Amino acid sequence: MALLDVRNLKKVYTTRFGKHQVQALSNVSFTIEEGEFVAIMGESGSGKTTLLNILAALDQPTSGEVLLAGKSMTSIPEKEISAFRRDQLGFVFQDFNLLDTFSLRDNIFLPLVLAGKSYKEMSSRLLPIARTLGISEILDKFPYEVSGGQKQRAAVARALITHPRIILADEPTGALDSRSSDELLNLFGEINRQGQTILMVTHSAKAASHANRVMFIKDGEVFHQIYKASKSRHEFYQNISDALTVIATGGDRRE
Template identity: 75%
Template sequence: MSLLEVRNVKKVYTTRLGANQVQALSNVNFSVEDGEYVAIMGESGSGKTTLLNILAALDRPTAGEILLNGKNTVEIKNKELSAFRRTNLGFVFQDFNLLDTFSLKDNIFLPLVLSGEQYPQMMQKLEPIAKKLEITHLLEKYPYEVSGGQKQRAAVARALITQPQLILADEPTGALDSRSTDQLLDLFQSINEDGQTIVMVTHSTKAASRAKRVLFIKDGEVFHQIYKANMSDEEMYAKISAALTVLATGGEQGE
């Protein structure tokens, strides 16, 4: 069953005085199944960040539909969008987006506090997540007291604690060293195996090779996709690298 459906999505930006128009997305169509782990790749300017912002309901398309579990997010009223995002979406960012004046625990609790949940219920939700992410001993520390990898684990915990339908990750390994990157990718794979649906935008071939499917965006459209199926991470890495070469050189790519 498709959890996310992207139908004929187009995005055109108009300059301030309306003199010029820039087409960021021209006709994007794809679906994501419940429990899938999808990476989105493309060169700078290809439209992948614009697409992620639209999936996150942070921006609206010029045309087209975004269906999350059958609900068209494009039609949600502005005053209802924040609550919709808190309830249905979890976010993991490259720069963590943690508040330095809050402990890791309070950062993780933030979406639940905004939803009006009580402390006992919040603790009940946090304990199994913190244990799985191996950050229980860090919860009282502040972001400036922990490593980049530990910050990102706290950010993942914040994304998971609302039990979202979909996690959207924007370059989640971009600010991490190689060891922390490997740990985060292992973590993403583990939570996906638990049934969590993930869509990740990344420049990293290594990160994308851990996903079950990779979509390549070129000139504002889905240009190609690769299913991992029974491939090893190394085989997937080689396939992705070949597809990126085709993207960069302007060649044609078959399925």
């Protein structure tokens, strides 16, 4: 059974006065297996942000279904959705979403505090994650005292500390310089090799080349997908760039 099973998603937005409808997603179906690292790419307005919001249980589809480990996310009662999102999903955002009045340690602890975990359990969970991410020495610093790359590492630690089924990353390298981006993507690769499932939305072919599979969204549908398989990262990067060119120039849909 797939970890994430997306079935025939459709999303239609109605304008303020109900005069017009905009179809953001048409008929999106795909699966993600446990332990995969998948990137989603597409031009602005292609529907990838809408898709991510639905997968994050932040929005509801007009029709279709999303199952995580066999459980329908689209049928979870509203009063339970926040706890489900906190316990099952990890989030990494472009702008870090850290609280400046909290130390990095307290920012990372926040989802576990909300879940009512003890300080002893929170600390025991944090130690190995902090070592893996190389932030053990800066946990007592505040976000404004560290670099963008260090902030994003703290955000990744916050996503990992709940032991989520899947990490959803939205343009995680968008606010980082080239060196910090490379370091973060290498960390994602290491985390994935340890078994963590990752779904990343990105505009960057370089970032996507770190994934094992790339799905391309166009006009609200899955237009094409490619697998890394035994390719080198450079070869995979070239495949991704070629696919983006086909999409940008109006090429035919490929399965």
